Amino acid sequence: MAQGIPGTSADIRAKALDPLKVTPAQTARLRGQECARCGSRNGLRDAGYAYTACKRSGRLGWAVKVCGSCPSNWRGR
Numbered sequence: 786m787a788q789g790i791p792g793t794s795a796d797i798r799a800k801a802l803d804p805l806k807v808t809p810a811q812t813a814r815l816r817g818q819e820c821a822r823c824g825s826r827n828g829l830r831d832a833g834y835a836y837t838a839c840k841r842s843g844r845l846g847w848a849v850k851v852c853g854s855c856p857s858n859w860r861g862r
């Protein structure tokens with residue numbers, strides 16, 4: 786699996802992110818300001834949770850959103 790290139794189409798829900806390595810773009814997605822999957826702001830809707838995790842602060846869930854053209858139930862296919 787190719788994964789881990791910031792700023793591309795990486796879905797932030799795909800794995801737990803290291804909070805020390807989260808980029809500003811990823812932060813906007815974690816906060817639900819942008820689509821968790823593609824970064825669009827059009828037609829945002831609830832799409833479950835993304836997670837950050839590290840040894841110090843533990844695992845933290847973020848209620849994220851996706852835009853109108855991305856699947857919200859990406860795990861359920």
Ligand SMILES: [Zn+2]
Pocket residue numbers: 820821822823824825851852853854855
């Ligand atoms: Zn999207």
